[in-house]
Amino acid sequence: MxxxxxxxxxxxxxxxxxxxxxxxxxxxxxxxxxxxxxxxxxxxxxxxxxxxxxxxxxxxxxxxxxxxxxxxxxxxxxxxxxxxxxxxxxxxxxxxxxxxxxxxxxxxxxxxxxxxxxxxxxxxxxxxxxxxxxxxxxxxxxxxxxxxxxxxxxxxxxxxxxxxxxxxxxxxAVMRWKYRKLVTNLGNAADAACDPDDPELDALVRTARAEGERAVEAAGIPIASRAEDRERRGDLRILPVAGRDREGSSTRQSLRRGSTSVEVDFLNGEIVALGARHGIATPVNAVLQATLAEMAAAGEAPGSRRAADLLAEAAVRTP
Missing domain, CATH: 3.40.50.720 (NAD(P)-binding Rossmann-like Domain)
Known part of the structure; x- marks a missing residue:
């Protein structure tokens, strides 16, 4: 092989x-x-x-x-x-x-x-x-x-x-675990859009993931629980590598490299589409999807948006 x-x-x-x-x-x-x-x-x-x-x-x-x-x-x-x-x-x-x-x-x-x-x-x-x-x-x-x-x-x-x-x-049942990873990865767009020290970043990530949980549940899709995921990862963690500062999520890395396309349509966009099919509001994920596409198209550097502004925009979109 x-x-x-x-x-x-x-x-x-x-x-x-x-x-x-x-x-x-x-x-x-x-x-x-x-x-x-x-x-x-x-x-x-x-x-x-x-x-x-x-x-x-x-x-x-x-x-x-x-x-x-x-x-x-x-x-x-x-x-x-x-x-x-x-x-x-x-x-x-x-x-x-x-x-x-x-x-x-x-x-x-x-x-x-x-x-x-x-x-x-x-x-x-x-x-x-x-x-x-x-x-x-x-x-x-x-x-x-x-x-x-x-x-x-x-x-x-x-x-x-x-x-x-x-x-x-x-x-x-590997797709149960891939759906859990999908929900986890909903934070990648927030990590790319905002500064790591942004005081509202955690709230933005939590809200995006909560929307993802609701959309997956409404669709009846099997998903590994957060507790299962923590147990599965066990003692695995991010560690320092000599002489290197970690950039962050793969989406943040893409923006830093100047990529004109990012993976957001297949992460946050997956949840937006799932929510639309099953009557679940996903305004934060919709804002993140649109924001990252805009940033990539414009060559905008990661960390240039404020989480509070994105949350406010999502609140306006909420039915």
Whole structure:
């Protein structure tokens, strides 16, 4: 089995680099300056307890082979483009935030679709250099078939990830955990829009997540509880990495890099759409969705909005 990491940015590079380090066959698919650095100097992976350079094959496109597994690690807005050149008989593992990617892969004709619930706070700090600030394990990665179930391939993937140091299990109800992660990720937009010291930031995040909880409940979608999530994460936490300041959420990182598109439509936007279908008001998530799209389009720096203003705008929208 070869793991083709489709989108070897931050999360993809950590997973692929550690798999390669543990002896798995891996290909990193990347682009631009990051690809050039990976190809010429290898992957520099910095973690709380050590930093090292890992030699991993990297390319702009995969030379697909029998037995390959595609680990899709791109942002959700890039999924359709990333899957375009993947043969439909290749198993696809959606190692992504949000809950729509698996549906899209199935609709695109992939027969074997897997969901991976990813808890791994990594950052691409410069071409070829990735920081993973999690410990004592590098990440929590649960895998299951979509929409549910496990099989030998899921068990093998989990075993290989375990050999690479990750925690995880073959989880037949993996989407319960991805919906919990979706609700948690509703705070990413607030983290990107506002300064970390903003006195109303916590209230903004709590309100966005509460709306998400209500929308998911109204839709009758199974979701892991907050207590289950705390227990599942256990002693895993964000730790300092020597010489590095953590930027924040993946959405904040995207704004800092000047990206003109962010993942907000597939996080907060998922909840807005769910609420609309089931009669649940989601004004805070709607404001966050619109605000982050506006900030990305304008090239606005993260932290430039006030949480109190966003809450006030949401209050105006409340029916």
């Amino acid at each position: 070869r793991y083709v990491i489709v989108g070897a940015g931050s999360v993809g590079a950590v997973i692929g680099g550690r798999l390669a380090e543990a002896g798995s066959d891996v290909l990193l698919v990347a682009r631009g300056a990051h690809l050039a650095a990976l190809a010429s100097a290898g992957l520099r992976l910095e973690e709380p307890d050590r930093a090292r350079t890992i030699a991993v094959p990297a390319a702009a496109q995969a030379d697909w082979r029998p037995g390959d597994v595609a680990l899709v690690c791109v942002k959700s807005q890039d999924t359709a483009a990333a899957l375009r050149d993947v043969p439909r008989d290749v198993p696809v593992v959606c190692a992504q935030n949000g809950v729509a990617n698996e549906r899209w892969a199935h609709a695109a004709g992939f027969a074997d679709v897997y969901a991976m619930c990813v808890v791994l706070p990594a950052e691409l700090v410069e071409p070829g250099v990735v920081v993973n600030s999690f410990g004592p394990a590098p990440g929590l990665l649960d895998v299951g078939r979509w929409p549910d179930g496990v099989d030998e391939r899921a068990e093998r993937i989990v075993a290989d990830l375990g050999a690479a140091g990750f925690r995880g299990r073959a989880e037949p």
